[in-house]
Amino acid sequence: MKVFPHWKLKDRHRQVLALIKKNMGRLILAGACSLMISLATTAMGYLIKPVIDEIFVDKNATGLVMLPLAILIVFAVKGFGQYGQQYFMSYVGEDIIRQLRNQLYDRIQDLPIAFFQKERTGVLMSRITNDVNMLKNMVSTAVSGVLRDTSTIIGLTTVILYLNWRMAILAFIVLPIAFFPIFKLGRRVRKISKKCQEAIAEITAFLHETLAGTKIVKAFGMEEHEKKRFFNKTQDLFKMEVKSVRIRAITSPLMEIFAGIGIAFVIWFGGWEVLQGETTPGEFLSFLSCVILLYDPVKKLSHLNNTLQQGLAATDRIFDVIETKSDIRDPENPRTVPNGTHAIHLKNVHFNYGDKPVLKGINLDLKGGSVVALVGMSGGGKSTIANLIPRFFDVTSGSICLDGYDIREFKVDDLRKQIAIVTQDPILFNETVRDNILYGNPEASEEAVRSAARAAYAHDFIERFPKGYETIIGELGGRLSGGEKQRLCIARALLKDAPILILDEATSALDSEAEGVVQKALENLMRGRTTLVIAHRLSTIAKADLIAVVVDGHIVEIGTHAELMGNMGEYTKLYEMQYGPQN
Numbered sequence: 214m215k216v217f218p219h220w221k222l223k224d225r226h227r228q229v230l231a232l233i234k235k236n237m238g239r240l241i242l243a244g245a246c247s248l249m250i251s252l253a254t255t256a257m258g259y260l261i262k263p264v265i266d267e268i269f270v271d272k273n274a275t276g277l278v279m280l281p282l283a284i285l286i287v288f289a290v291k292g293f294g295q296y297g298q299q300y301f302m303s304y305v306g307e308d309i310i311r312q313l314r315n316q317l318y319d320r321i322q323d324l325p326i327a328f329f330q331k332e333r334t335g336v337l338m339s340r341i342t343n344d345v346n347m348l349k350n351m352v353s354t355a356v357s358g359v360l361r362d363t364s365t366i367i368g369l370t371t372v373i374l375y376l377n378w379r380m381a382i383l384a385f386i387v388l389p390i391a392f393f394p395i396f397k398l399g400r401r402v403r404k405i406s407k408k409c410q411e412a413i414a415e416i417t418a419f420l421h422e423t424l425a426g427t428k429i430v431k432a433f434g435m436e437e438h439e440k441k442r443f444f445n446k447t448q449d450l451f452k453m454e455v456k457s458v459r460i461r462a463i464t465s466p467l468m469e470i471f472a473g474i475g476i477a478f479v480i481w482f483g484g485w486e487v488l489q490g491e492t493t494p495g496e497f498l499s500f501l502s503c504v505i506l507l508y509d510p511v512k513k514l515s516h517l518n519n520t521l522q523q524g525l526a527a528t529d530r531i532f533d534v535i536e537t538k539s540d541i542r543d544p545e546n547p548r549t550v551p552n553g554t555h556a557i558h559l560k561n562v563h564f565n566y567g568d569k570p571v572l573k574g575i576n577l578d579l580k581g582g583s584v585v586a587l588v589g590m591s592g593g594g595k596s597t598i599a600n601l602i603p604r605f606f607d608v609t610s611g612s613i614c615l616d617g618y619d620i621r622e623f624k625v626d627d628l629r630k631q632i633a634i635v636t637q638d639p640i641l642f643n644e645t646v647r648d649n650i651l652y653g654n655p656e657a658s659e660e661a662v663r664s665a666a667r668a669a670y671a672h673d674f675i676e677r678f679p680k681g682y683e684t685i686i687g688e689l690g691g692r693l694s695g696g697e698k699q700r701l702c703i704a705r706a707l708l709k710d711a712p713i714l715i716l717d718e719a720t721s722a723l724d725s726e727a728e729g730v731v732q733k734a735l736e737n738l739m740r741g742r743t744t745l746v747i748a749h750r751l752s753t754i755a756k757a758d759l760i761a762v763v764v765d766g767h768i769v770e771i772g773t774h775a776e777l778m779g780n781m782g783e784y785t786k787l788y789e790m791q792y793g794p795q796n
């Protein structure tokens with residue numbers, strides 16, 4: 214009989230085994246405890262025979278002292294074994310959880326942006342929380358459970374054969390019949406459990422999106438709609454869980470029925486042998502106890518198959534993430550990034566999202582220390598251009614050069630160290646204000662943090678916070694305005710002090726009053742850096758050294774503000790859309 218039909222040792226299984234092996238010492242102790250349990254269980258079954266035959270049948274007085282003592286010892290050994298097994302196995306299991314979680318997070322942090330656009334945050338979170346737990350269950354119940362249950366079965370079987378081989382043969386014909394349907398069920402449990410996990414991940418992802426976007430949900434009056442969507446999802450999960458329980462729950466009763474049949478047979482046959490005088494009552498009761506004691510490990514072994522199937526499914530999901538290859542890789546022999554300001558050249562850059570061409574031959578020169586602006590209707594490809602410079606994505610064809618070298622010749626880390634980015638959504642982490650600014654350069658001094666905050670026009674409002682720089686962002690609740698958040702982000706970028714600066718609609722979310730201050734902060738930030746600025750409001754980029762109008766993946770016009778206004782082309786049209794006809 215093929216006990217584990219889906220068991221193929223893949224590289225990912227070897228990695229799990231390697232994690233287990235790291236805990237070899239504790240594993241051996243857990244194994245020893247398992248053996249203590251099975252030894253004690255076997256002894257319990259066997260001891261029934263002398264108890265009945267010597268004390269109750271032969272009325273032997275020494276037996277009356279020795280046997281209860283022996284039984285005490287057996288129970289003590291079993292209890293000790295159970296404690297040890299559980300402790301050591303849980304230790305190993307928790308250690309594996311920790312290592313896998315760290316591996317997952319490590320991998321997820323290193324994956325390129327493209328991965329996060331495919332996988333939803335909630336699904337990834339479920340990998341780190343739920344799936345890892347299932348794998349632990351598999352390891353901690355399976356590894357020592359197998360040893361404990363198989364050795365108990367072997368021990369009890371030996372006793373059974375030793376006591377009465379004729380009855381043993383009868384029992385062994387009836388009992389294995391119970392195994393077959395159980396292992397058939399295992400396959401279906403695995404399939405359904407996978408679906409349940411997916412449904413849970415789906416719910417987590419849904420929660421993450423709708424709770425984070427609760428303002429929008431309310432603004433659009435979509436509460437009822439979201440409720441309905443959520444109820445549908447819980448309904449799906451409910452159906453799946455019920456189905457899974459139905460299959461899992463049938464396992465035990467099935468086994469009990471078969472066990473009942475087996476025991477009935479044994480009583481019938483054994484009772485007949487006792488009546489014939491071929492077996493003593495002690496032997497018979499001991500035999501019966503062993504058969505009953507066999508039931509538990511056999512049942513556990515059958516559950517173990519389920520746990521194993523679930524664990525294997527979880528292993529697959531975990532390693533699908535861990536084994537994801539990153540397309541954005543370091544070169545074999547990375548070049549060192551030159552010092553000073555950098556010039557950037559985009560040469561005939563094409564870029565596709567999947568099959569969809571987004572950039573169609575972009576040529577653009579950013580001279581060292583100059584400010585180049587991208588303007589154009591949304592969807593034209595401006596942010597895409599900005600995302601290619603720090604290699605969030607790689608060009609599909611063409612190249613981007615930094616000081617004449619293709620950016621793919623540098624280490625990704627070294628390249629990104631050269632770049633500070635401020636985007637439209639000011640992302641801050643739930644730490645102190647100081648830590649958020651230090652994110653730009655963890656080694657910076659207190660004085661540097663303060664002067665960055667001053668240059669970003671943030672120092673004054675930070676000082677007004679209850680704990681100043683020590684205030685935790687979350688404590689402020691919604692009290693930070695968009696402009697204030699943005700200025701903290703600018704302070705962070707200032708502290709990074711990188712020679713290249715990318716501003717992607719950094720002021721677009723602000724009202725014009727807030728924009729004024731943020732604009733001044735940005736001017737401090739741009740000083741002496743090669744800057745690519747994407748702006749919606751053209752007033753913010755009029756002073757740029759070069760302005761490129763991006764339409765549908767092409768640069769259709771390029772020049773200074775004065776030149777472009779003279780052209781009466783796309784730029785003039787955009788300008789007039791915002792500020793009315795200029796005559």
Ligand SMILES: Nc1ncnc2c1ncn2[C@@H]1O[C@H](COP(=O)(O)OP(=O)(O)O)[C@@H](O)[C@H]1O
Pocket residue numbers: 330566569571590591592593594595596597598
């Ligand atoms: N992750 C993505 N997957 C597929 N298409 C995308 C993705 N991001 C942007 N696009 C598409 O690429 C085009 C350019 O987008 P983007 O560079 O953001 O434009 P802009 O910043 O000029 O508004 C748009 O048509 C947009 O729909």
Ligand SMILES: [Mg+2]
Pocket residue numbers: 595596597
């Ligand atoms: Mg954009």
